[in-house]
Amino acid sequence: MKILTTVKKVVDVELNIHVENGAILDKGLQYVINAWDENAVEAAVQLKESHKADTTLVSLGSGDNTDIIRKCYAMGIDNAIHIDDPALAKADSPTFARVLQKVYEAGDYDLVITGKQAQDTDAGQAGIMLAQFLNIPCVSNVIKIEVTDDSHIQVSRLGDAGTEILDVTLPAVITVSDGINEPRLPAMRGIMMAKKKKINVMDLAGLGTSFEDVGGTAPTSEIVEFMPTEKRKGGQKFEGEPAEVTAKVVDLLVNEAKVL
Amino acid sequence: MSPLFMTLLLVVGLGIFARTMYQRILLLMALEPTDRFNRIKDRLKNMVIIALGQKRLVGRKKERASGIMHALIFWGFCVLIIRSITLYGEGYVHGFQLPLLGESSVLGYLYIALKDIMEGVVLIMVIWAFYRRLVVKPPRLHNTWEAYLVLGMIGVLMISDLLYDGARFNLIASYGNPGDLHYFNNPTFGQEFLWTPVTVLAGNVISGFSATGMERVMGLMFWIHIITQLAFLNFLPLGKHFHVITSLPNVFLKSLDYPHDKIKLLDLEDESVWEDETLGVNHLHQLNWKQGLDLYTCTECGRCKEVCPTYVTDKPLNLHDFNDTLKAELYANADNLILRAKLAKILTGDAEKDAKTKEKMAVFKPEKALVGEVIALDTLWACTTCRACEQVCPVTIEHVPRIIAMRQGQTLMQGEYPQELNTAFKGLERNGNPWGIGYDKRADWAEGLDVKLMADHPDAEYLLWVGCAGSFDDRTQKVTKALVKILKAAKVDFAILGTEEKCTGDFARRTGNEMMYQMMATENIEVLNGYNVKKIIAACPHCLNTLKHDYPQMGGHYEVVHHSAFINQLIADGKIRVKKSLAGMLTYHDPCYLGRYNEIYDAPRNVLNTLSSQGLNELPRHGTESFCCGAGGGRMWMEETIGSRINVERSKEIVAENAETVAVGCPFCLTMIEDGMKELNKDEDIKTRDIAELVAEHLA
Numbered sequence: 033m034k035i036l037t038t039v040k041k042v043v044d045v046e047l048n049i050h051v052e053n054g055a056i057l058d059k060g061l062q063y064v065i066n067a068w069d070e071n072a073v074e075a076a077v078q079l080k081e082s083h084k085a086d087t088t089l090v091s092l093g094s095g096d097n098t099d100i101i102r103k104c105y106a107m108g109i110d111n112a113i114h115i116d117d118p119a120l121a122k123a124d125s126p127t128f129a130r131v132l133q134k135v136y137e138a139g140d141y142d143l144v145i146t147g148k149q150a151q152d153t154d155a156g157q158a159g160i161m162l163a164q165f166l167n168i169p170c171v172s173n174v175i176k177i178e179v180t181d182d183s184h185i186q187v188s189r190l191g192d193a194g195t196e197i198l199d200v201t202l203p204a205v206i207t208v209s210d211g212i213n214e215p216r217l218p219a220m221r222g223i224m225m226a227k228k229k230k231i232n233v234m235d236l237a238g239l240g241t242s243f244e245d246v247g248g249t250a251p252t253s254e255i256v257e258f259m260p261t262e263k264r265k266g267g268q269k270f271e272g273e274p275a276e277v278t279a280k281v282v283d284l285l286v287n288e289a290k291v292l
Numbered sequence: 293m294s295p296l297f298m299t300l301l302l303v304v305g306l307g308i309f310a311r312t313m314y315q316r317i318l319l320l321m322a323l324e325p326t327d328r329f330n331r332i333k334d335r336l337k338n339m340v341i342i343a344l345g346q347k348r349l350v351g352r353k354k355e356r357a358s359g360i361m362h363a364l365i366f367w368g369f370c371v372l373i374i375r376s377i378t379l380y381g382e383g384y385v386h387g388f389q390l391p392l393l394g395e396s397s398v399l400g401y402l403y404i405a406l407k408d409i410m411e412g413v414v415l416i417m418v419i420w421a422f423y424r425r426l427v428v429k430p431p432r433l434h435n436t437w438e439a440y441l442v443l444g445m446i447g448v449l450m451i452s453d454l455l456y457d458g459a460r461f462n463l464i465a466s467y468g469n470p471g472d473l474h475y476f477n478n479p480t481f482g483q484e485f486l487w488t489p490v491t492v493l494a495g496n497v498i499s500g501f502s503a504t505g506m507e508r509v510m511g512l513m514f515w516i517h518i519i520t521q522l523a524f525l526n527f528l529p530l531g532k533h534f535h536v537i538t539s540l541p542n543v544f545l546k547s548l549d550y551p552h553d554k555i556k557l558l559d560l561e562d563e564s565v566w567e568d569e570t571l572g573v574n575h576l577h578q579l580n581w582k583q584g585l586d587l588y589t590c591t592e593c594g595r596c597k598e599v600c601p602t603y604v605t606d607k608p609l610n611l612h613d614f615n616d617t618l619k620a621e622l623y624a625n626a627d628n629l630i631l632r633a634k635l636a637k638i639l640t641g642d643a644e645k646d647a648k649t650k651e652k653m654a655v656f657k658p659e660k661a662l663v664g665e666v667i668a669l670d671t672l673w674a675c676t677t678c679r680a681c682e683q684v685c686p687v688t689i690e691h692v693p694r695i696i697a698m699r700q701g702q703t704l705m706q707g708e709y710p711q712e713l714n715t716a717f718k719g720l721e722r723n724g725n726p727w728g729i730g731y732d733k734r735a736d737w738a739e740g741l742d743v744k745l746m747a748d749h750p751d752a753e754y755l756l757w758v759g760c761a762g763s764f765d766d767r768t769q770k771v772t773k774a775l776v777k778i779l780k781a782a783k784v785d786f787a788i789l790g791t792e793e794k795c796t797g798d799f800a801r802r803t804g805n806e807m808m809y810q811m812m813a814t815e816n817i818e819v820l821n822g823y824n825v826k827k828i829i830a831a832c833p834h835c836l837n838t839l840k841h842d843y844p845q846m847g848g849h850y851e852v853v854h855h856s857a858f859i860n861q862l863i864a865d866g867k868i869r870v871k872k873s874l875a876g877m878l879t880y881h882d883p884c885y886l887g888r889y890n891e892i893y894d895a896p897r898n899v900l901n902t903l904s905s906q907g908l909n910e911l912p913r914h915g916t917e918s919f920c921c922g923a924g925g926g927r928m929w930m931e932e933t934i935g936s937r938i939n940v941e942r943s944k945e946i947v948a949e950n951a952e953t954v955a956v957g958c959p960f961c962l963t964m965i966e967d968g969m970k971e972l973n974k975d976e977d978i979k980t981r982d983i984a985e986l987v988a989e990h991l992a
């Protein structure tokens with residue numbers, strides 16, 4: 033089984049993000065691997081361990097992603113491709129999906145595993161669109177993967193009404209939720225050894241396509257402006273006899289907050 | 293007596309002994325090197341105080357009686373060594389006397405008197421020891437046949453010598469000295485009998501024998517004594533009584549200064565170390581020879597486990613088993629280790645040339661994995677690095693550096709460590725703190741407090757090192773704010789690093805993650821040296837310890853003071869005034885990294901005594917024998933799923949003392965004890981407060 037996983041480098045959302053004139057200030061930001069993609073990598077590595085799957089990782093973006101790719105290598109990924117093209121800085125989800133399509137077609141993959149969404153945009157589209165473009169099955173929000181045979185897997189996904197169990201014919205795309213696993217922190221030794229592994233870096237031309245080809249010049253959506261989120265106000269603490277407190281809280285909910 | 297028989301005994305007895313010792317030394321030489329031959333004067337001093345003076349046996353109040361017992365047996369042995377030489381001489385020369393210790397000098401007389409008393413004393417101590425083992429049965433003692441055998445042998449040695457001399461006295465005094473036996477008889481000092489009452493008493497006990505019977509008894513006792521002694525000597529290296537031989541050198545060779553051998557600064561850039569698994573202790577041969585000698589020396593007295601917070605709370609770490617298991621493994625693999633070391637000597641450093649040698653070396657690998665099979669993972673990870681064990685060990689065995697080195701192997705090489713640590717490691721990697729809270733929020737606590745940043749005030753006299761807990765943990769932030777209040781009241785010129793500060797890396801280092809530690813340390817030192825920081829105030833003993841003792845290895849040299857000591861000085865200098873108005877029973881919990889690691893015991897007590905109207909009340913376990921809160925050594929970031937909880941055990945002790953306030957000087961202790969109180973439903977009655985908070989509340 034050949035697996036393709038994707039990773040995106042995102043801004044660390046643990047940090048305060050400062051916005052000025054509708055744009056994010058780069059000062060003090062740091063970048064990390066998208067947490068859901070880490071789950072995807074872990075899922076791939078687990079399949080490698082249990083079913084001898086061959087795992088390839090692809091990261092898209094503009095700029096150096098060596099740090100996060102090394103980390104994935106250290107986790108156990110076999111091969112890595114980085115599509116590094118300055119044009120991708122402005123790309124939207126369909127464009128990314130098109131690029132992934134090209135990567136997919138250049139290999140001979142049975143299964144694509146991606147994070148269900150990226151922590152920065154929270155769009156959650158690239159994986160699903162990829163399946164659409166490739167015209168292969170797609171299951172999103174997956175929390176469990178089991179291999180049935182060479183061309184079938186069974187997955188559980190978190191649906192609105194509960195857990196859904198689906199049989200899927202390969203090739204397919206699945207997007208995973210964080211409930212699927214606890215990504216390993218690679219052993220230090222793995223990280224050091226990973227330094228030696230080669231990363232296959234190429235731009236869009238190297239992939240045999242162009243920004244225009246993947247729809248980048250005609251985006252379907254565009255970021256107009258960033259706005260800072262409003263700070264959450266501190267809560268109120270009530271102390272005293274339960275009956276009194278309850279009456280007070282109800283009163284506030286009815287008259288001040290007007291939610292009841 | 294019989295020179296031929298004596299020679300035969302000596303050749304056989306000493307020959308076998310020499311062979312065993314040679315093997316033992318070869319095995320030590322097969323282990324990793326470590327330099328322990330510097331500063332001879334300090335080493336001799338340690339040896340005199342700790343080993344010869346039996347400081348840790350006699351010095352502990354709790355165990356004084358048994359300590360004195362052991363010390364007397366030991367000192368008795370020291371005295372009797374000279375006597376043994378005389379007896380060996382007697383085997384060859386009738387009436388053999390040592391120069392200076394013969395009958396012509398007062399020294400000779402003093403010596404026989406001392407020897408006489410000591411034999412009596414040792415005999416009584418042996419009887420007491422039997423009684424203790426058989427009847428009292430202190431729980432820490434490992435009651436083995438070996439212990440009884442050795443006690444028995446010591447008894448036989450004393451009795452045989454006393455009876456030998458007693459029979460000799462009888463023959464001289466009552467039977468007209470038929471064999472022309474020699475005895476001390478100097479006109480100035482009198483006859484030997486006057487100086488040796490115990491021997492005379494022994495003589496009386498056997499006075500019923502005839503002259504021939506008496507001669508036979510004398511001869512028999514002589515040979516029993518010699519044979520027992522040689523047997524004893526050969527028995528020692530086989531078991532825990534090896535300490536009789538190794539204790540003195542072990543104490544002499546102990547690490548100096550910092551409480552124990554500092555964690556080695558590993559060279560992580562060298563690629564070969566990752567391939568050869570040479571970081572930390574992954575295999576037996578990676579222990580250093582002193583650690584091997586420690587294992588030889590463990591007396592299995594159990595003092596360490598008795599004070600160990602993990603053992604007391606039913607975790608699998610039982611130090612004397614830990615030592616014993618390692619020692620057994622060392623012995624079981626002795627031949628292979630020695631052969632391996634021989635091959636290691638011919639390594640050239642050239643990877644290609646060495647490949648063959650390394651292949652051969654691999655053959656000598658022990659069958660069992662050092663960690664996982666010989667030492668269980670749960671055992672290794674239980675330790676809180678509190679050092680209580682090292683503090684009480686009478687022969688100065690260092691457990692913690694060995695445990696940390698083994699953890700390094702696990703974390704760096706095998707990736708085998710409690711998975712809960714992942715979150716903390718990740719937090720460290722991304723945001724420089726184990727909680728993983730955004731690094732840019734590090735100074736949020738200071739909002740509105742008008743605390744200067746180093747960036748704006750680089751000439752500040754002191755840097756206030758806030759630490760991760762002080763920065764991010766809600767509860768500890770209160771301590772930081774209290775400290776700021778005090779520093780401001782005292783008009784101290786200080787600043788903080790703000791978002792430029794990162795975790796010191798203490799917990800990473802103590803969980804074996806040297807890589808993460810070095811990452812933190814490098815960045816911090818760069819910032820600190822960039823501001824040319826000289827003096828640091830830290831409210832966290834873990835930060836203090838790392839800044840003060842770990843950072844110099846990487847080029848960070850600072851004068852670091854704990855806030856309790858700093859506040860103590862402020863009060864002494866009259867820079868702040870406090871009211872003696874802290875009412876109610878006050879007690880103090882010594883943080884391990886403040887007390888046992890940095891020997892700061894008095895400063896916090898002085899401060900507390902200044903505040904408390906009724907004075908500080910000590911807990912049963914305090915000072916050097918304080919009981920850990922359970923959070924050190926990275927345990928703060930691991931789950932405690934085995935046995936009972938350490939913090940609750942400690943909290944119970946505080947509750948039992950009827951304390952109303954318990955003062956601490958460490959953010960982890962604060963969290964742990966406060967949680968313990970909550971668990972016991974005592975958080976309403978007993979307040980857990982940092983010293984800084986108490987001082988800030990009582991500023992005049």
Ligand code: SF4
Pocket residue numbers: 589590591592593594595596597611612615681684685686687688689
């Ligand atoms: S390590 Fe020290 S304290 Fe522990 S059993 Fe051995 S000798 Fe006793």
Ligand code: SF4
Pocket residue numbers: 596599600601602603609611674675676677678679680681682691692920
């Ligand atoms: S350092 Fe503390 S926890 Fe660790 S073994 Fe020693 S006494 Fe036990």
